[in-house]
Amino acid sequence: MNKVYNSRLILIASSLVILNAAFGIAAQKVETTPPTREQALASPAGAFAYFQAADENAKIVIRAQLEKNPGSRDGLLLGQTPYVAIVGCSDSRVPYEEVIGAKSNDVFTVSLAGNVVSEDAIGSIEYAVKYLHVPLIVVLGHDHCGAVSACMNEAEVGGALPQLLGKIRPAVQSATKACIGCNKEALFSACIAANAKLGMDELLSRSATIRSLVKEGKVAIACGVIDLSDASIQWVVTPEFVKSKPVTPAAK
Numbered sequence: 666m667n668k669v670y671n672s673r674l675i676l677i678a679s680s681l682v683i684l685n686a687a688f689g690i691a692a693q694k695v696e697t698t699p700p701t702r703e704q705a706l707a708s709p710a711g712a713f714a715y716f717q718a719a720d721e722n723a724k725i726v727i728r729a730q731l732e733k734n735p736g737s738r739d740g741l742l743l744g745q746t747p748y749v750a751i752v753g754c755s756d757s758r759v760p761y762e763e764v765i766g767a768k769s770n771d772v773f774t775v776s777l778a779g780n781v782v783s784e785d786a787i788g789s790i791e792y793a794v795k796y797l798h799v800p801l802i803v804v805l806g807h808d809h810c811g812a813v814s815a816c817m818n819e820a821e822v823g824g825a826l827p828q829l830l831g832k833i834r835p836a837v838q839s840a841t842k843a844c845i846g847c848n849k850e851a852l853f854s855a856c857i858a859a860n861a862k863l864g865m866d867e868l869l870s871r872s873a874t875i876r877s878l879v880k881e882g883k884v885a886i887a888c889g890v891i892d893l894s895d896a897s898i899q900w901v902v903t904p905e906f907v908k909s910k911p912v913t914p915a916a917k
C-alpha cells in the first residue's frame with residue numbers, strides 16, 4: 666500500500682515539476698517579449714519599457730564585444746578623446762554619430778532644436794576645445810528642419826519656444842533678404858544654410874576661447890547642412906586650409 670502511495674506521490678511531484686517548468690517557460694516568454702516601437706509611441710510606460718529593452722540589447726552587443734576582445738573598453742574609463750565637436754539639431758532623424766560613421770569616443774555632441782547656440786552650448790564647446798583638446802568644431806543643420814520652418818512661418822508657439830525661435834530669426838531674415846525671387850523650397854534651404862552659418866558665427870563672436878584657438882590654428886571650425894535622404898553634407902563654410910579636392914574615406 667505504502668509502495669503504491671509513494672509511487673503516486675512521486676508521480677504527482679513529477680507532474681508538478683513538469684507543470685512548473687512549463688508555466689515557468691510560458692511566464693518567462695511573456696516577460697521577455699520585447700515591447701514594440703508602436704507600444705513605445707503609445708504611452709510613457711511603453712516608451713520606458715522600450716528604452717529598457719533597447720538598453721538590454723545594447724548591453725548584449727557590448728558583452729559580445731568584450732568576449733571577443735577583453736579590455737576593449739578599458740580606454741573609455743580613462744577619459745574621452747573625441748576628434749570633433751558637433752553643434753547640431755535635436756531632430757531624431759539626424760543621429761550625428763551614425764551620419765558620419767563615428768565610433769564611441771569620436772564625437773562630442775551638443776544638440777538643441779534648430780542647432781541654436783545658447784550660452785550653455787558655447788560653454789559645452791569651450792569645454793571640448795579647451796579641456797578635451799578637440800581640434801575640430803562643425804555646426805551642422807539639416808534639410809527639412811522643423812525649427813527653421815517654424816521660424817520662417819512665424820508659428821504661434823508658447824512657453825520657451827519663442828525665445829528659441831528668436832535665435833534662428835536673424836538667419837531667416839538674412840536669407841530672405843539675400844534670396845529675392847526664390848521659391849519657397851529654395852528659401853527654406855537658404856534659411857537652413859544661413860542658420861548653420863549663424864551658429865558658427867555665434868561661437869566665434871561670443872566665445873573668446875573658441876575665437877583665439879581658431880586664430881592660433883589649434884582648432885578648425887566649419888558649418889554645413891546634412892541631407893536627410895543620403896546623409897551627404899553640403900558645406901556652407903569649410904576651414905581655411907581646405908582646398909577643393911575629393912574627400913578620401915577615413916580609415917576605420
Ligand SMILES: [Zn+2]
Pocket residue numbers: 754755756778779780807809810811812813
Ligand atoms: Zn532641425
